[in-house]
């Protein structure tokens with residue numbers, strides 16, 4: 001007992017002050033990319049060529065990037081000889097609609113807005129989620145799991161992962177949804193009492209991610225269930241997931257948009 | 265008898281040089297080698313034409329540090345190896361499922377992933393082409409008798425973990441038999457890799473078992489470097505080693521915490537959950553991603569470190585090591601913890617050898633199975649990490665081996681960072697050699713990661729075989745549960761902590 005108490009003192013208090021203040025991520029952290037099509041010579045498209053998931057589409061109005069497919073892998077940034085794509089440290093990536101995740105120079109990311117009043121009234125201060133890994137690679141799962149550690153302490157926001165869909169207000173889904181998980185996902189969704197919400201975490205759950213168009217997967221959660229919140233990333237940083245959840249519940253203080261730091 | 269082809273880890277050989285034996289000769293060879301202590305690193309099929317299949321066996325001989333490669337051609341059936349060599353059990357089920365070839369005499373021939381055969385019209389179980397294949401819908405081994413009951417768990421589990429189905433045969437609280445049925449995570453990785461390398465290949469590799477991104481990316485890169493005939497610089501090798509050991513540190517620390525969680529010992533559980541994150545964040549210091557994504561690239565790495573990063577990493581490492589020591593010591597010094605760990609879920613050394621277990625699970629049975637030592641590649645040819653073993657084969661041993669490895673990995677990283685060679689970190693990789701076979705083994709945190717590439721006449725992947733350590737070890741978990749309390753399942757499961765997607769591919 002004594003040893004346990006001493007170690008408790010040694011380990012200290014570790015919970016982040018977020019959302020009261022914004023923690024800094026490691027200098028090379030890769031978040032929201034910014035596109036500068038003015039640098040692109042006509043008909044270049046080297047970035048699109050390099051993108052493993054075809055998230056980049058060169059068009060008349062410059063390049064468009066689907067954050068729902070993006071692996072934040074820097075293949076495009078390295079392939080682009082003109083510096084038209086730069087990664088930044090902006091980790092506020094969640095959106096409410098699939099279309100809102102497609103960005104270009106003239107179209108900013110549509111960041112997630114809060115649920116309607118009624119749902120917010122029901123879930124805003126107590127949200128129970130059932131996690132379903134539908135062929136996730138265990139990195140998204142791990143970074144969802146971390147939210148339960150003392151660092152993020154999800155419980156302080158009234159959000160909790162529960163063991164049964166019957167106890168849940170919604171699902172949090174990771175993975176591209178393999179054919180072999182389709183039925184289990186559908187049944188789990190049906191077992192959640194209405195009204196219910198669905199959160200898709202990670203490129204896989206949004207679009208299929210690295211597995212997009214593989215014959216064994218269904219290209220993400222919304223092939224099976226309606227999705228209320230998308231959190232891009234491969235995997236998304238735990239802060240991106242937390243930020244998305246808090247936005248959805250309307251629990252974030254209004255933080256003015258500032259220009260993000262560039263990735264080192 | 266034709267001898268097997270001996271090669272070293274990371275070597276490329278001409279496909280034509282792989283000896284093709286008769287089935288009887290191959291059986292004989294594999295069974296004898298396995299009896300003498302070798303393990304099956306991989307055993308898989310590659311189609312020759314519409315009606316025949318070439319089976320390749322890669323034997324890992326830890327004593328000589330060599331790999332032995334041999335092959336045989338089969339049509340739609342062959343006498344199974346499993347009755348004489350239980351290590352082949354899962355491999356032969358995989359061969360049957362992928363190619364519709366039946367290993368005759370296999371004692372438990374069932375699908376492992378529930379997908380259609382790679383060869384249209386060839387189904388080992390004669391299932392019609394339009395029949396739905398539902399994962400987990402299959403016969404299970406059943407025990408009958410008064411008071412015997414069956415417990416089914418999954419695919420969706422109570423925690424935030426990947427899906428799988430577990431079927432327990434119980435007598436009261438005692439588990440007589442556990443059968444594990446996977447495949448829910450099947451994403452078609454091996455099919456996706458065919459025709460590569462291409463822009464998607466590395467991303468399949470980094471995510472096929474997403475908590476082992478670094479180890480798989482190194483194995484893949486070593487294959488491409490070997491096929492292309494390029495050596496990566498000493499600096500790149502050293503940084504790869506550092507990333508690999510950071511991956512081990514994060515996962516081992518997380519596992520110690522998770523073991524504590526499963527017995528309700530909250531101090532270590534909450535400390536290790538957090539310290540694991542500190543190790544992941546240290547990997548993010550290297551490349552921006554906590555799982556090391558995009559760090560390792562064929563030819564070297566994509567991210568270098570400068571002096572400031574080195575001191576930052578050293579600082580974090582020191583703090584995290586101090587704190588994980590404190591958290592782990594609590595485990596070993598608390599008798600209620602030890603009472604739950606000791607003698608729970610034991611695996612005997614003979615069973616371990618028979619099943620061909622690898623990694624932490626094997627070292628916890630006292631076997632010195634560790635690719636970093638037996639078949640070193642990359643930096644491990646120059647800097648050795650002593651093998652950590654314990655010999656009780658139980659949950660305690662699997663936990664304690666992790667703890668020993670945490671200390672040794674931390675020491676290794678410190679050493680490497682202190683003597684980081686100068687030089688560049690990336691060299692261009694030439695075209696992959698045509699008509700070749702290349703093998704690479706890397707000791708990931710769970711155990712041996714084995715990749716085998718076979719290229720066609722144009723140098724493209726005609727076959728890319730991935731064996732995640734979980735593929736070898738799931739059966740070990742099933743056996744560890746025999747005669748245990750069903751309530752100990754979470755604890756035993758955590759002590760193996762195997763990958764579902766790494767198995768399901």
Ligand code: SF4
Pocket residue numbers: 135136137138139140141174175176201202203204205209210233234235236471474
């Ligand atoms: S999005 Fe990336 S990290 Fe998440 S499950 Fe898919 S491959 Fe893994």
